[in-house]
Amino acid sequence: GAGVSQTPSNKVTEKGKYVELRCDPISGHTALYWYRQSLGQGPEFLIYFQGTGAADDSGLPNDRFFAVRPEGSVSTLKIQRTERGDSAVYLCASSLRKTSFDEQFFGPGTRLTVL
Amino acid sequence: DAKTTQPPSMDCAEGRAANLPCNHSTISGNEYVYWYRQIHSQGPQYIIHGLKNNETNEMASLIITEDRKSSTLILPHATLRDTAVYYCIVRVYGGSQGNLIFGKGTKLSVKP
16 A cells, blocks of 8 residues: 655755645554654654644754644645755654554655755 | 664675664663664664564564563564664653654665
8 A cells, every 4th residue: 555655755945945845644544753864863753743733742943843734644844944954854654543552654755955 | 862772783694694682771661672674765664563572573583681671683584675774762652652762773784
């Protein structure tokens, strides 16, 4: 079946610009996660949605970062006034979260480059 | 910070077993050990998880020491496609916290 998809696969922007990154989770998965991965590091948690609401946004680095999931499926990560330090691969994952064990299925990521 | 310690890199010959160690000396009684791997330019992929008993699935085996302070992921017959970064993660099973806390992992290189 279809896995988690993310668009675009690559995004190049200029410092100060606004970007939106999209995540399409696996159909029926109620939980959705955003992570950020810098070169040579493991993924770093940003935000977790259960349904439409953000259950945990403690990983968002500052108020320039915002994410939504209005209908409980597709999610958009929004970054305002981008900075060069925001350059990274942004990963999205989803899980069923119906049982205690929620294997997270990851998308291929969006590589964001801020010039 | 990640609660696990892994060697930064390992090599393995194709067809041989790959044994990837992980130290988690501060693991709590309700925390499980999870393993994910990340092949180059892909998102992480779940491999296996366990509490205290050894576990095996179609991908790998997980051996957890009796004191639960360390574990070993075993790929019984490594192939070139197993070249990836392997992450060992400890996490409460069914907890309210949803996220995974990744360290830097072990970069496994399988060589012909």
